[in-house]
Amino acid sequence: MDYLLTEEQVMIKELAARIAEDKIRPIAAELDKTEQFPREIINILAQSDLFAIFIPEEFGGTLQLQDGRMVGGVLDLCLATEELSKACGGVAVCYAASALGTFPILIYGTQEQKKKYLPSLAKGEKLAAFGLTEPEAGSDASAIKTTAKKEGNSYILNGTKHFITNGAEAEIYVIIAMTDKSKGARGASAFIVEKGTPGFSFGKKEDKMGIRASITSELIFNDCKIPKENLLGKEGMGFIATMRTFDMSRPGVAAQALGIAQGALDLTVRYAKERHQFGKSISSFQGIQWMLSDMATQIEAARALVYSTARMIDAGRGSVAKESAMAKLFASDTAMRVTTDCVQIFGGYGYMRDYPIEKYMRDAKITQIYEGTNQIQRNIIALQLIKEMVK
Amino acid sequence: MEIIVCIKQVPETTEVKINPDTNTLIREGIKSIINPFDMYAIEEGLRLKERFGGRVRVISMGPPQAESALREAISMGCDEAILLSDRAFAGSDTWATSFVLASAIKKMGSFDIILCGKQASDGDTAQVGPGISSHLDIPQVTYVKKIESIDNGISRVERMTEEGYEVIELPLPALFTVVKEINEPRIPSLRGMMKARSAKITLWGIGEIGIESAAVGLSGSPTRVVRIFTPPPRKGGQIFHGETSEVVDRLVQLVKDEI
Numbered sequence: 157m158d159y160l161l162t163e164e165q166v167m168i169k170e171l172a173a174r175i176a177e178d179k180i181r182p183i184a185a186e187l188d189k190t191e192q193f194p195r196e197i198i199n200i201l202a203q204s205d206l207f208a209i210f211i212p213e214e215f216g217g218t219l220q221l222q223d224g225r226m227v228g229g230v231l232d233l234c235l236a237t238e239e240l241s242k243a244c245g246g247v248a249v250c251y252a253a254s255a256l257g258t259f260p261i262l263i264y265g266t267q268e269q270k271k272k273y274l275p276s277l278a279k280g281e282k283l284a285a286f287g288l289t290e291p292e293a294g295s296d297a298s299a300i301k302t303t304a305k306k307e308g309n310s311y312i313l314n315g316t317k318h319f320i321t322n323g324a325e326a327e328i329y330v331i332i333a334m335t336d337k338s339k340g341a342r343g344a345s346a347f348i349v350e351k352g353t354p355g356f357s358f359g360k361k362e363d364k365m366g367i368r369a370s371i372t373s374e375l376i377f378n379d380c381k382i383p384k385e386n387l388l389g390k391e392g393m394g395f396i397a398t399m400r401t402f403d404m405s406r407p408g409v410a411a412q413a414l415g416i417a418q419g420a421l422d423l424t425v426r427y428a429k430e431r432h433q434f435g436k437s438i439s440s441f442q443g444i445q446w447m448l449s450d451m452a453t454q455i456e457a458a459r460a461l462v463y464s465t466a467r468m469i470d471a472g473r474g475s476v477a478k479e480s481a482m483a484k485l486f487a488s489d490t491a492m493r494v495t496t497d498c499v500q501i502f503g504g505y506g507y508m509r510d511y512p513i514e515k516y517m518r519d520a521k522i523t524q525i526y527e528g529t530n531q532i533q534r535n536i537i538a539l540q541l542i543k544e545m546v547k
Numbered sequence: 548m549e550i551i552v553c554i555k556q557v558p559e560t561t562e563v564k565i566n567p568d569t570n571t572l573i574r575e576g577i578k579s580i581i582n583p584f585d586m587y588a589i590e591e592g593l594r595l596k597e598r599f600g601g602r603v604r605v606i607s608m609g610p611p612q613a614e615s616a617l618r619e620a621i622s623m624g625c626d627e628a629i630l631l632s633d634r635a636f637a638g639s640d641t642w643a644t645s646f647v648l649a650s651a652i653k654k655m656g657s658f659d660i661i662l663c664g665k666q667a668s669d670g671d672t673a674q675v676g677p678g679i680s681s682h683l684d685i686p687q688v689t690y691v692k693k694i695e696s697i698d699n700g701i702s703r704v705e706r707m708t709e710e711g712y713e714v715i716e717l718p719l720p721a722l723f724t725v726v727k728e729i730n731e732p733r734i735p736s737l738r739g740m741m742k743a744r745s746a747k748i749t750l751w752g753i754g755e756i757g758i759e760s761a762a763v764g765l766s767g768s769p770t771r772v773v774r775i776f777t778p779p780p781r782k783g784g785q786i787f788h789g790e791t792s793e794v795v796d797r798l799v800q801l802v803k804d805e806i
Contacts, residue, residue: 167737167740168737178734208738
């Protein structure tokens with residue numbers, strides 16, 4: 157399908173596709189096996205300006221402001237993430253998670269904060285990460301226990317975050333912590349914390365089922381003192397900041413799912429043509445053909461939803477929570493279904509690690525879980541549906 | 548440092564098919580790319596610029612569509628590009644081609660280093676680089692795998708051989724043809740691609756270069772292609788079965804008979 161991309165978006169897609177094919181695919185299996193953080197690939201993405209595509213020009217990015225407003229960025233990010241995910245969903249999330257950590261600064265940062273942090277993020281010299289989840293605060297984000305206590309010109313952070321993508325590899329962290337527990341969800345605030353700040357350390361590195369090229373770590377704050385200038389927005393805006401960040405970043409997860417699904421399907425179509433049983437290519441069997449057709453159709457439908465949502469965000473529409481949740485929900489469920497069927501078509505070979513396809517199935521699973529489980533996405537969609545009805 | 552990189556646009560496939568009636572390459576439906584070996588030359592040029600400063604100019608002789616190869620070189624970071632294109636160039640062999648390139652380089656002014664890929668993936672002659680150095684009367688080193696140092700106008704390079712490598716010192720200006728062991732070509736940047744889109748590509752024909760049409764194209768080319776043919780496939784070998792000592796004796800006897 158022709159999505160009428162701009163010339164620049166076509167370039168972004170081609171560039172990401174070239175990096176995926178030339179640099180990522182040859183080492184994807186090795187990264188999966190060794191769980192090694194792909195620093196060299198990150199450097200290539202950085203040199204290619206791919207970390208600049210969601211940051212405005214005035215802060216070192218390539219995005220041009222129109223009427224003083226940021227235009228584009230989310231679709232561009234989706235296109236790059238999708239292409240990278242075709243080769244490796246793990247590498248793609250290292251990239252997309254930096255965007256996730258950058259969005260709160262883009263949305264809520266003051267001019268000073270943007271000037272301080274965005275240029276090095278746009279260059280890809282530094283990676284960002286977003287720290288919300290805690291051992292006892294997953295879907296119930298309001299249950300977070302990490303605190304930030306104001307003392308003079310500083311905040312003192314205490315607590316533990318876990319399952320943080322890019323944890324320990326990123327330099328710049330946006331952390332959600334309670335500034336006033338008595339106010340519940342309205343008592344949370346967002347802070348920028350730099351790696352190397354005394355009292356900020358890293359704990360357990362997770363051993364994951366999929367996206368193993370990415371790193372997922374525990375962040376530990378022990379009387380970690382940060383200047384009060386590192387508060388993002390105002391005190392008490394932590395959850396709103398989180399929700400708005402996720403509204404912007406969920407199409408990225410959806411694009412990751414899309415890339416994983418498309419990458420798996422591409423391998424499967426080729427395999428189905430090459431694999432012979434009963435004296436014929438298995439692609440000549442209608443049972444296989446219909447599976448391939450269903451997969452391709454579902455992926456295309458997901459892509460249309462993801463791109464449309466990304467375009468809505470880029471056009472500056474205020475309320476995108478429902479669409480963003482739908483894109484993430486639909487694309488990730490599609491990825492899980494498609495990759496499971498791809499393994500089925502590969503048969504016994506598909507179950508073996510010598511073949512690349514089972515990795516896609518493992519990588520797909522996380523897209524149904526992180527940045528809000530698909531159950532939470534359904535809650536968001538339902539809430540909006542009911543709200544719209546009341547209006 | 549003034550660096551000039553010579554590149555050629557070639558068909559993407561390594562399995563070039565030939566039209567048996569006309570004995571020419573079948574180019575339809577095949578994507579054109581920068582000759583893979585020239586990518587290493589471009590990368591080395593950019594690295595020399597990063598090491599020593601200066602600029603990298605890239606030139607190519609070819610049909611008008613070779614402009615896209617030059618744009619790609621700019622997207623990687625080359626500063627300027629010149630396309631040498633003229634109907635009179637059609638049919639040039641390696642002698643005439645290297646004459647055109649050398650004449651254009653003379654016109655480009657002073658330079659320190661000329662870089663070429665070791666050979667083109669379509670013609671595989673490896674003659675154009677050395678040809679340019681002969682026309683310009685400057686020293687050359689082929690199959691360079693490392694430019695070790697450049698100091699006071701003296702360069703020290705490693706040249707790959709079948710047995711190992713040679714270390715050669717020579718004065719600049721000089722021409723090097725490079726092998727793939729020299730570096731890993733970079734992927735262009737988005738900013739580079741945007742710059743390349745609107746970059747001005749200078750176009751020179753025989754008039755601009757200031758050469759006679761008799762010296763280029765078919766008339767300037769001593770090479771004559773008499774016939775192009777596909778060699779007949781080799782007949783299958785013979786396989787001996789049996790005890791090793793007996794098989795060896797039969798093999799030795801057969802070799803003796805053949806000699």
